[in-house]
Amino acid sequence: MAPDMNGFENxxxxxxxxxxxxxxxxxxxxxxxxxxxxxxxxxxxxAFTDVTxxxxxxxxxxxxxxxxxxKMLGPLAGIPFAVKNLFDVxxxxxxxxxxxxxxxxxxxxxxxxxxxxxxxxxxLVGALNMGEYAYDFTGxxxxxxxxxxxxxxxxxxxxxxxxSGAAVAGGLVPLALGSDTNxxxxxxxxxxxxxxLKPTYGRLSxxxxxxxxxxxxxxxxxxxxxxxxxxxxxxxxxxxxxDPVSTARPLEAAFPQLPRGLDGLRVAVAGGYFRKQGxxxxxxAVEHVTKALNIxxxxxxxxxYRARAAAYVITxxxxxxxxxxxxxxxxxxxxxxxxxxxxxxxxxPASLVVKAQKFRRWYREQVLSLFKxxxxxxxxxxPCTAPSIGQQTFTLDGVEMPVRANLGIYTQPISFIGLPxxxxxxPLQPLPIAVQIIAAPWREDIALRIAHALxxxxxxxxxxxxxx
Amino acid sequence: xxxxxxxxxxxxxxxxxxxxxxxPAWLPAVRQNVEVTLRLAAQVDEFALPDEAEPAxxxxx
Numbered sequence: 002m003a004p005d006m007n008g009f010e011n012x013x014x015x016x017x018x019x020x021x022x023x024x025x026x027x028x029x030x031x032x033x034x035x036x037x038x039x040x041x042x043x044x045x046x047x048a049f050t051d052v053t054x055x056x057x058x059x060x061x062x063x064x065x066x067x068x069x070x071x072k073m074l075g076p077l078a079g080i081p082f083a084v085k086n087l088f089d090v091x092x093x094x095x096x097x098x099x100x101x102x103x104x105x106x107x108x109x110x111x112x113x114x115x116x117x118x119x120x121x122x123x124x125l126v127g128a129l130n131m132g133e134y135a136y137d138f139t140g141x142x143x144x145x146x147x148x149x150x151x152x153x154x155x156x157x158x159x160x161x162x163x164x165s166g167a168a169v170a171g172g173l174v175p176l177a178l179g180s181d182t183n184x185x186x187x188x189x190x191x192x193x194x195x196x197x198l199k200p201t202y203g204r205l206s207x208x209x210x211x212x213x214x215x216x217x218x219x220x221x222x223x224x225x226x227x228x229x230x231x232x233x234x235x236x237x238x239x240x241x242x243x244d245p246v247s248t249a250r251p252l253e254a255a256f257p258q259l260p261r262g263l264d265g266l267r268v269a270v271a272g273g274y275f276r277k278q279g280x281x282x283x284x285x286a287v288e289h290v291t292k293a294l295n296i297x298x299x300x301x302x303x304x305x306y307r308a309r310a311a312a313y314v315i316t317x318x319x320x321x322x323x324x325x326x327x328x329x330x331x332x333x334x335x336x337x338x339x340x341x342x343x344x345x346x347x348x349x350p351a352s353l354v355v356k357a358q359k360f361r362r363w364y365r366e367q368v369l370s371l372f373k374x375x376x377x378x379x380x381x382x383x384p385c386t387a388p389s390i391g392q393q394t395f396t397l398d399g400v401e402m403p404v405r406a407n408l409g410i411y412t413q414p415i416s417f418i419g420l421p422x423x424x425x426x427x428p429l430q431p432l433p434i435a436v437q438i439i440a441a442p443w444r445e446d447i448a449l450r451i452a453h454a455l456x457x458x459x460x461x462x463x464x465x466x467x468x469x
Numbered sequence: 470x471x472x473x474x475x476x477x478x479x480x481x482x483x484x485x486x487x488x489x490x491x492x493p494a495w496l497p498a499v500r501q502n503v504e505v506t507l508r509l510a511a512q513v514d515e516f517a518l519p520d521e522a523e524p525a526x527x528x529x530x
Contacts, residue, residue: 307516310509317506332490341495345502348483353510358524360513365525
């Protein structure tokens with residue numbers, strides 16, 4: 002079949018899957034188009050650290066053979082995707098953005114979410130750049146160079162899943178996976194102007210991925226539309242005994258729920274903390290969504306700044322505990338900024354960490370009680386649009402603060418208690434910025450329905466970067 | 470306000486106890502991170518919780 006993948010970089014995943022399933026295009030032509038775009042654009046965007054071309058071509062050929070044999074293809078047939086390089090990919094050392102991990106033996110098996118996506122027909126094309134050991138909100142990496150924002154390549158992608166943001170926004174792949182401990186899916190989704198889903202803690206298996214803070218680590222997808230997000234999310238659900246916090250809940254498919262739209266949903270906007278510390282564009286994006294949803298209700302999450310503080314303390318100390326041996330044996334092989342944060346985290350008294358974990362339970366109960374009266378809460382995702390690469394500080398409410406630690410001020414208090422969130426991109430000019438749609442535990446379907454309704458209205462969209 | 474000399478002394482002794490390397494050139498950045506983390510930990514510490522409050526080391530949604 003003649004390749005007909007002109008404009009691949011703008012194709013949505015569900016469009017590709019439909020075309021492959023009915024034989025309009027071959028999976029091989031899709032993969033070849035993806036590999037060509039990656040080769041051309043990655044030189045600038047620095048999104049990929051590994052391209053698994055041989056494997057992808059073999060997989061595409063097998064898919065095409067299945068179709069020729071009359072077999073039914075999966076819902077993600079032929080969709081090329083890539084994963085943050087903290088996911089195990091068979092045959093690659095799981096570098097997790099570090100120099101140290103490059104000495105690990107190649108992974109023997111793929112991370113389970115890769116297996117699930119490929120079982121549904123998707124095709125892995127590579128691994129993606131990220132901030133070292135995921136302790137990052139910028140998308141910069143001293144070993145591999147910064148991932149670059151397709152909307153303006155001198156600007157940050159956000160992190161730590163920076164390569165995932167650049168790859169999807171830049172049209173290299175329609176679907177990518179990342180991780181989110183304190184905001185590492187939602188921050189790059191915001192700065193790169195794409196959709197991102199951080200599911201409920203425990204929803205998607207984290208087995209065979211390199212950890213950061215076990216208490217908060219989540220994995221999830223990025224895409225340029227809500228359909229792709231929902232299709233991928235549905236394909237990845239399911240209990241995994243290899244992940245000790247994996248839920249035993251049955252599959253709760255979100256994709257079939259999308260057409261239900263806003264029907265009967267009660268949505269509020271977050272006040273208080275979430276109306277402070279932002280640049281005007283952060284509030285403008287929230288206002289844009291609030292108006293489109295005709296929201297009149299405001300709710301205030303209690304003690305949010307303490308929740309953010311507690312998340313910061315637990316992150317610093319759990320991260321330090323994870324890397325104590327690396328710090329002792331190879332301190333010079335770290336990004337100095339990461340090393341110094343980890344050494345500091347190692348010194349925080351345990352009594353303060355336990356206090357933070359106690360506060361966490363209190364805060365969770367208070368926030369969950371809000372969901373008796375509302376189904377979802379709207380909040381900004383980042384305090385600003387993409388800062389320049391290398392920018393060290395910004396001024397929030399008159400106080401100069403480090404960019405690296407503070408791009409996640411709005412995301413950190415939410416992942417702290419594991420709530421599901423869809424980050425939806427508002428295509429402001431000159432740069433996009435996202436808004437968080439936060440739902441009660443296990444109600445990813447609600448957040449995705451609202452995201453989809455906003456997308457159908459044209460209120461949110463993954464705008465095509467000038468790079469295209 | 471934390472006394473810088475006392476904090477530096479504590480950091481150096483803690484590093485030794487934990488068998489962590491600490492190049493003198495790293496000390497200002499480590500101190501800055503310790504200060505920020507302790508300041509944020511204090512915000513949590515000053516919040517009154519009942520004695521019976523249980524920690525949530527592994528969160529169940």
